[in-house]
Amino acid sequence: MTRQNFPDRQDVISVSSLNRMARDLLEAGIPPAWIGGEISNLTLAASGHAYFSLKDGGAQVRCVMFRHKLSMLPFRPQEGMQVELRGQVTLYEARGEFQISVGEMRSAGLGRLYEAFERLKAKLQAEGLFDNARKRELPAHPAAIGIVTSPAAAALRDVVSTLRRRMPGIPVVLYPAQVQGESSAKQIAEAIRAAGERKEVDALIICRGGGSIEDLWSFNEEIVARAVADCPIPTISGVGHETDFTICDFVADRRAPTPTAAAELVSPNREHLALQLEQTKRALERALGRLLMDKTQQLDFLGHRLLHPGAKLRAQSERLGALSQTLRQRVQTAFEQGRWRLQLASTRLARHQPDLAGQRQSLQQRQAALLRARDRLLERRAQRLAQLASTLTALNPEAVLARGYAIVQKQDGRAVKNPAELADHEKVTLTLAEGRAEARIERPQGAQAQLPF
Known part of the structure; x- marks a missing residue:
């Protein structure tokens, strides 16, 4: 029994992939061209697209013309019409149908006229x-x-x-x-x-x-x-x-x-113009009526304002008297208010006027107190200064030197406190009361490393 060679699962493609490959081959391999034939099985869908077959004596092919292309035609396709169309040869993948997507269409024999x-x-x-x-x-x-x-x-x-x-x-x-x-x-x-x-x-x-x-x-x-x-x-x-x-x-x-x-x-529409004229007439009548009413009211208002000159003078005289009386009252009121404010200011000034004699006496007392405090402070500072001078004199190393003592210093400036710090023949500096001198350390044979007191 011979073993059959089955294809690998990776070599199997789907129907969708096959149709897509076929569509790509058709669209790439067949350029758009003008094709002549007769329209049959025409269907105008609710979407506005047209579906039909283009046939001749020996064959037919399915065609589709979408709405935006169909709307640009100068005529409506009819069943049995001889036409010439140009479109893309393709494949409707969902059903695997070979078809032409139509982009242009003209009646057969009229191609030169359209061109x-x-x-x-x-x-x-x-x-x-x-x-x-x-x-x-x-x-x-x-x-x-x-x-x-x-x-x-x-x-x-x-x-x-x-x-x-x-x-x-x-x-x-x-x-x-x-x-x-x-x-x-x-x-x-x-x-x-x-x-x-x-x-x-x-x-x-x-x-x-x-x-x-x-x-x-x-x-x-x-x-x-x-x-x-x-x-x-x-x-x-x-x-x-x-x-x-x-x-x-x-x-x-x-x-x-x-x-x-x-x-x-x-041409203008007579009925429309007549309607516009009637509307304009009514608008003018309304505007004229409103104008007449406004002018009548304005006339009545001006008539009420129109007075006899004598009456107008009397009214103005009465108004002048009233204004004069008001002015006198306001002047009197302003005078009274000013006098009251002046009295109030005088009272406040008297209350806040300074006591110069008392202030001068207080100032003299404070001045005398300051002088006494100054003298006491100077006295205390003088005593303190004398104490510090006495202490400084007692602690002054120069006073010790004046009694015959000397300060022994090494070459680096350090003071020598112990004879053991000195080496034989070492140079030292002696600070005396009235100057300095250089010395060299010499120890007698068998002497101890100490200075005699």
């Missing part, structure tokens, strides 16, 4: 035609409004009906142009230039209804963008529906999601 759109958009943006700094404010109350569109366009009817409903008194001037077809871009540009040269309107609406990218392509032409940028009149672009974007939208001073919205942007 042309992006090229022109980047070019004009680099020139500053989209900058907010060059955008102009729309007039709040235009005297006339111009419209660049086809006379047969439904957008024209929508715009005119909206203007008539909101402010029927504003004149409308049509600058006709084809909005679709081979020469439509040139006609639109010429109509915009004509409006700018004639200067008969205060705002210009450039509009047409919705359609495919081919239908709206006239508004993506550079000639139209240049005409809008050079127009001296504030412009509003209302091309297509809310999800449609054209180069004209970016260049115009304002972009409206629809032609009707463009008409609403440029």
Whole structure:
């Protein structure tokens, strides 16, 4: 019986690790590319993400397009739609499904139009035609409004009906142009230039209804963008529906999601203005009423204050008499208070006046006592000094020397007290009463080491 070779447990990997390795290989090995096919099994989730399959005659692949990418598309993906998409080939690890994470999508056959759109958009943006700094404010109350569109366009009817409903008194001037077809871009540009040269309107609406990218392509032409940028009149672009974007939208001073919205942007609302007027009227009436009441009360107050000159003089005379009486009372009161304070100060001064005679006698007595104390102190100090002088005289070594004695000192200055401290032939110093002398120690043969007394 042969033994089977089983793998080591360290060589076993998990399914998660395997799928992660496969995902890394796919993302690193297959670069993003444009892929064409038909949308099928489309599901728009509540999260806003789109899940679908892209298929052709021989195969299909799962795809996912997340909400933030999906919201930037100029159209809504539909079941059975032929599209071209670009994304990252990857693997959904949780289910081990091969899929494409879609970043861009365009209708099949329109790739060149989208590329042309992006090229022109980047070019004009680099020139500053989209900058907010060059955008102009729309007039709040235009005297006339111009419209660049086809006379047969439904957008024209929508715009005119909206203007008539909101402010029927504003004149409308049509600058006709084809909005679709081979020469439509040139006609639109010429109509915009004509409006700018004639200067008969205060705002210009450039509009047409919705359609495919081919239908709206006239508004993506550079000639139209240049005409809008050079127009001296504030412009509003209302091309297509809310999800449609054209180069004209970016260049115009304002972009409206629809032609009707463009008409609403440029025209004041009659009902709203009437409401504002009524509110202003009521506010003015209230302010005028308050002003009249204030002035009436002020007039009544001034009327009460208006007096006959004689009555005013009498009132002033009475006030003068009262003030005079008050002044006399205050002067009298101040005088009395000053006299009382003076008496009080005199009493305090007399009480605190010093007794000079008594102080002088006390001073003389203390002076005599100090003199007596000084004499006693000097006498005691003299006696003490005499005692100390007597003691000093008795203890003075020079007095002993005067009697014939001498001090014997070694060479280092030490006094000799015992003859045993002296060596033969040693030099010593003798201090006498009247000076010093040098001596040498000599001992007789057999003499003892002591000095005779």
